[in-house]
Amino acid sequence: xxxxxxxxxxxxxxxxLIVTQGNAQQGGMWIPSLLEGMNExxxxxxxxxxxxxxxxxINSSSLKDAVGHFNGGxxxxxxxxxxxxxxxxxxxxxxxxxxxxxxxxxLKEGFWAMSLAEELPNEGLYVDFIxxxxxxxxNVLDSVLDTMTEEEKQVQISKNIEAVKEAAKKEExxxxxxxxxxKGNQYFLFVTERFEDxxxxxxxxxxxxxxxxxxxxxxxxxxxxxxxxxxxYADTNNRPAKYSKANVPYQPKHFLPISLDGVAEGDFTxxxxxxxxxxxxxxxxxxxxxxxxxxxxxxxxxxxxLKVIDAQMQANDEVRIKYASKQARIAxxxxxxxxxxxxxxxxxxxxxxxxxxxxxxxxxxxxRVEAKYSHILPQxxxxxxxxxxxxxxxxxxxxVFLITNELMKMTYRAYQLVEMINENPEEFxxxxxxxxxQLEGVHKNYDVNVDxxxxxxxxxxxxxNVNASIYKKTSFTDLEKALVLLEGxxxxxxxxxxxxxxxxxxxxxxxxxDKEIDVLYQEKKLQIEALEKEYMQALMEVLPQARYFxxxxxxxxxxxxxxxxxxxxxxxxxxxxxxxxxxxEKYIPEDYEFDVPQKLQELYKNKDYGxxxxxxxxxxxxxxxxxxxxxxxxxxxxxxxxxxxxxxxxDRVWEGTMSDMNYDPEICRNIMVDLRYVLFIIDxxxxxxxxxxxxxxxxxxxx
Ligand code: ARG
Ligand code: GLU
Numbered sequence: 001x002x003x004x005x006x007x008x009x010x011x012x013x014x015x016x017l018i019v020t021q022g023n024a025q026q027g028g029m030w031i032p033s034l035l036e037g038m039n040e041x042x043x044x045x046x047x048x049x050x051x052x053x054x055x056x057x058i059n060s061s062s063l064k065d066a067v068g069h070f071n072g073g074x075x076x077x078x079x080x081x082x083x084x085x086x087x088x089x090x091x092x093x094x095x096x097x098x099x100x101x102x103x104x105x106x107l108k109e110g111f112w113a114m115s116l117a118e119e120l121p122n123e124g125l126y127v128d129f130i131x132x133x134x135x136x137x138x139n140v141l142d143s144v145l146d147t148m149t150e151e152e153k154q155v156q157i158s159k160n161i162e163a164v165k166e167a168a169k170k171e172e173x174x175x176x177x178x179x180x181x182x183k184g185n186q187y188f189l190f191v192t193e194r195f196e197d198x199x200x201x202x203x204x205x206x207x208x209x210x211x212x213x214x215x216x217x218x219x220x221x222x223x224x225x226x227x228x229x230x231x232x233y234a235d236t237n238n239r240p241a242k243y244s245k246a247n248v249p250y251q252p253k254h255f256l257p258i259s260l261d262g263v264a265e266g267d268f269t270x271x272x273x274x275x276x277x278x279x280x281x282x283x284x285x286x287x288x289x290x291x292x293x294x295x296x297x298x299x300x301x302x303x304x305x306l307k308v309i310d311a312q313m314q315a316n317d318e319v320r321i322k323y324a325s326k327q328a329r330i331a332x333x334x335x336x337x338x339x340x341x342x343x344x345x346x347x348x349x350x351x352x353x354x355x356x357x358x359x360x361x362x363x364x365x366x367x368r369v370e371a372k373y374s375h376i377l378p379q380x381x382x383x384x385x386x387x388x389x390x391x392x393x394x395x396x397x398x399x400v401f402l403i404t405n406e407l408m409k410m411t412y413r414a415y416q417l418v419e420m421i422n423e424n425p426e427e428f429x430x431x432x433x434x435x436x437x438q439l440e441g442v443h444k445n446y447d448v449n450v451d452x453x454x455x456x457x458x459x460x461x462x463x464x465n466v467n468a469s470i471y472k473k474t475s476f477t478d479l480e481k482a483l484v485l486l487e488g489x490x491x492x493x494x495x496x497x498x499x500x501x502x503x504x505x506x507x508x509x510x511x512x513x514d515k516e517i518d519v520l521y522q523e524k525k526l527q528i529e530a531l532e533k534e535y536m537q538a539l540m541e542v543l544p545q546a547r548y549f550x551x552x553x554x555x556x557x558x559x560x561x562x563x564x565x566x567x568x569x570x571x572x573x574x575x576x577x578x579x580x581x582x583x584x585e586k587y588i589p590e591d592y593e594f595d596v597p598q599k600l601q602e603l604y605k606n607k608d609y610g611x612x613x614x615x616x617x618x619x620x621x622x623x624x625x626x627x628x629x630x631x632x633x634x635x636x637x638x639x640x641x642x643x644x645x646x647x648x649x650x651d652r653v654w655e656g657t658m659s660d661m662n663y664d665p666e667i668c669r670n671i672m673v674d675l676r677y678v679l680f681i682i683d684x685x686x687x688x689x690x691x692x693x694x695x696x697x698x699x700x701x702x703x
Pocket of ligand 1: 090210212213214217218328332631634650651652
């Protein structure tokens, strides 16, 4: 009886974190090497026919061998025996843009290599694959003592990590890295392979690949063909290699067959990729700070920047091409933060989190571990309140100096250059080369009028001293003049920099950031992280019946769920699948967001769909699932119950972007483009049938 009562008291927690089996609605991003047991059972109950070993195996090929971390920020998957990979259009955007010019506008027209010889190399682009994952917690936490300060612990941990990497068994061309999980309560070693010859194979025009642009971003119904294709090349031994003409298409250990049968509501879906960051175990006070202070301040700065960038991009084609990537990056997080706030408010997430904390506190008493853990929540509360102001101040600097305004970014790089020269004068030549790269990077896509207007709009968020006249005299806004600043010896360079009006204007603010603001921020952050580590440990100890997945940290994860619609607000229900019909409904001739290419209109008019229509004769475009995804999952394969590719993950719904802090099965949905739409565009729209022939198309549902 007593036990029963205790259990009853725990019900709110159980509701928050545990999900009953057989229920499609759950969150979680799981470590692929640890799926046996709970995850395997749960996947099965959702309709999955794969075993844990089909997904991750180190002795024979498995699904994981087909999933690559694309350029460190997105996910990609291999879809042919010749190293053909698929990722999102917005993940390949930078590469597509860099091959584009007014004459060859691949952003606008799309790009299709009709033979291997036409595939375009991309300097700096790489794809990483996971060879093996190993739990190395015991080694990494060896000799890390409770009596040590946080700094001392960090030093010991870093030392241990180096030793673990050193001792790891690997081939000479492979790499190792160690990552913290569960806030540093667990550590895993990753042995990886990096391919650096990755060539652009195909991309639809932006009017397909980014159809709906900012208006539709983070929204459903969605009608975007957000895909692009690359090919991995290897040396003649099929090993990773830098770009070379002599390289050949990579022969993968595994590639994903593609299902032509698609999905229906309730079907099992597994999304396999590299989610970047989540914060699922934050205390209420942190969610409050993020949604009520941090997000609004970031949104305001980006609002101000986007106002001018958007207007000038629409007025001028050259500016449009130059600022396409930058604008997309700025607008993407801006809209996400707005949605995140919306979701947190709508679901009363902060109040719920407080209720949960009360339950946690009660459980501490019941388990008689108050002495060990009861300090955690009160301390986090006061630490976060103390942290709020410096966090905002620091972030404002980042937003203004590093993200939105490019002149300030160049002065910041110049400041770093001077620091580097002072610290390490004998490497002067190397530092100058680094700075040249920085300047060339900015000027590749720079328009001084846009930047000056951004300056006037965003600078007031950081200082009262807004002086746009620096644009008249500074050398930084003209690449040739800027490079002259770097001529001469160290003394001369530093002298010239100090004389530049923009540098002189920015320097006191940069110094304050570097020597005070950031230092204070890091100090407080370290304290918070140490407590959050304890909190995580306490949660798992006193509420062991809940299910805990480690926050995303850029490592390979599995998230599973089912195809499901949702209700964004009262009286409205979104079906889980949408069709080409919807593209045509949204069509606005000549509009920069909703134009539809002539060829696509014709295919639609003639119902020329080939093998890509569903049983009702319609081409599915996008669908929704309950998979728990985040930034970095872009381009992740959506795999059906049998191990075939059915979709390409690229977004979440607006009300659900709060899933980074608070996954709620009612409204958190990921958005995927249906593979049949991808194939339809490649085949019927672009006529790149040679690519279709390379793939393995299957009918799993027909058997
Ligand atoms: N919101 C998605 C993500 O976070 C898609 C972004 C690309 N699409 C766009 N319209 N900007 O990356
Ligand atoms: N579009 C996101 C990305 O670039 C993925 C969607 C999300 O954040 O859920 O990674």
